[in-house]
Amino acid sequence: MTIQEAARRSGLSAHTLRYYERIGLIHSVGRDGSGHRDYVETDIRWLAFLTKLRSTGMPIADMCRYAELRRMGEHTFAERQALLERHRERVRARIAELTEDLQVLDHKIATYGGRA
Amino acid sequence: MTIQEAARRSGLSAHTLRYYERIGLIHSVGRDGSGHRDYVETDIRWLAFLTKLRSTGMPIADMCRYAELRRMGEHTFAERQALLERHRERVRARIAELTEDLQVLDHKIATYGGRA
DNA sequence: CTCTCCCTTGGAGTGCGCTCTAAGTCAAAT
DNA sequence: ATTTGACTTAGAGCGCACTCCAAGGGAGAG
Numbered sequence: 001m002t003i004q005e006a007a008r009r010s011g012l013s014a015h016t017l018r019y020y021e022r023i024g025l026i027h028s029v030g031r032d033g034s035g036h037r038d039y040v041e042t043d044i045r046w047l048a049f050l051t052k053l054r055s056t057g058m059p060i061a062d063m064c065r066y067a068e069l070r071r072m073g074e075h076t077f078a079e080r081q082a083l084l085e086r087h088r089e090r091v092r093a094r095i096a097e098l099t100e101d102l103q104v105l106d107h108k109i110a111t112y113g114g115r116a
Numbered sequence: 117m118t119i120q121e122a123a124r125r126s127g128l129s130a131h132t133l134r135y136y137e138r139i140g141l142i143h144s145v146g147r148d149g150s151g152h153r154d155y156v157e158t159d160i161r162w163l164a165f166l167t168k169l170r171s172t173g174m175p176i177a178d179m180c181r182y183a184e185l186r187r188m189g190e191h192t193f194a195e196r197q198a199l200l201e202r203h204r205e206r207v208r209a210r211i212a213e214l215t216e217d218l219q220v221l222d223h224k225i226a227t228y229g230g231r232a
Numbered sequence: 233c234t235c236t237c238c239c240t241t242g243g244a245g246t247g248c249g250c251t252c253t254a255a256g257t258c259a260a261a262t
Numbered sequence: 263a264t265t266t267g268a269c270t271t272a273g274a275g276c277g278c279a280c281t282c283c284a285a286g287g288g289a290g291a292g
Contacts, residue, residue, distance in 0.1 A: 002268085002269085003268090003269075004268080004269095013250085013251080014268095014269090015250075015251055015252070016249090016250065016251080018270090018271090019249085019250065019251080022272095033258095034257080034258055034259075034269075034270090035257080035258085035269080035270065036258090036268085036269055036270075037269085037270090049224075052217055052220055052221070054249095055213065055217060056214060056217045056218070056221065059248080059249095060248075060249065060250095061248095077228060080228070081225060081228045084221060084224060084225050084228075085225060087221070088218065088221050088222065088225065091214055091217065091218050091221065092218065094214060095211055095214050095215060095218065097171065098172060098207055098210060098211050098214070099211060101168055101171060101172045101207065102172070102204065102207050102208065102211065104168055105168070105172065105200060105203070105204050105207065106204065108165075108200060109197060109200050109201060109204065112193060112196070112197045112200075118238085118239085119238090119239080120238085120239095129280085129281080130239095131280075131281050131282070132279090132280065132281080134240090134241090135279080135280065135281080138241095138242095149288095150239075150240090150287080150288055150289075151239080151240060151287080151288085152238085152239055152240075152288090153239085153240090170279095175278080175279095176278075176279065176280095177278095
């Protein structure tokens with residue numbers, strides 16, 4: 001699969017795909033005869049997972065750490081899981097924070113006409 | 117109230133308070149005899165509101181627009197309210213997105229030991 | 233008077249996450 | 263044979279939201 005197809009399927013730009021590879025987020029993408037990147041299905045699944053992590057606000061640095069652990073093999077499962085659990089807590093906290101702030105916003109909108 | 121006190125009470129740094137003033141987010145803070153900023157209670161309340169907007173992910177540019185409308189007086193109430201309503205929709209959407217992603221994360225963590 | 237300390241300003245620098253450019257390669261189409 | 267267009271790399275640039283710096287200005291303590 002070409003970089004353009006991978007871009008379309010992952011929702012990332014070709015620029016970003018190259019960038020992710022450069023920083024080690026996605027490792028050893030195959031090349032075809034002309035040296036062009038040739039993505040496979042597992043790359044797309046990995047990109048989908050990375051995209052989930054990003055969209056939940058995980059910093060690139062943490063994603064790199066996760067990718068590194070993944071490359072190191074199965075004995076890093078526990079650490080990877082711990083990393084995801086810490087992240088899950090952050091996401092939960094963020095949802096809680098946003099939910100609270102939403103109520104403040106609701107109140108502000110409802111009482112408009114009072115002071116700004 | 118000095119800039120340090122305002123910083124402490126708003127949770128923003130003195131640097132950020134000056135920056136916010138420079139870009140027009142907080143207008144005409146009073147000065148004392150030596151030209152030092154002298155914040156009052158209404159400034160603190162306004163900063164608290166700004167902080168809410170920021171923490172819910174409103175871009176600085178939109179906050180500036182809101183601040184500008186506020187300076188223009190009461191006839192901008194409707195537009196301000198509309199701006200807040202649009203923002204509220206974005207916050208709701210973000211909460212929904214995070215909540216969905218959280219489930220994916222939960223699943224990933226629960227089934228760990230399967231494929232990474 | 234000098235030292236210390238916090239304040240002022242304009243402007244430069246930082247970190248993050250991309251995003252784009254330049255220079256060059258290769259393959260298919262005309 | 264040439265043109266077109268998508269690809270490659272290393273590296274530069276950008277937008278956002280700060281964050282810090284340099285140079286200078288009082289005010290109070292010793």
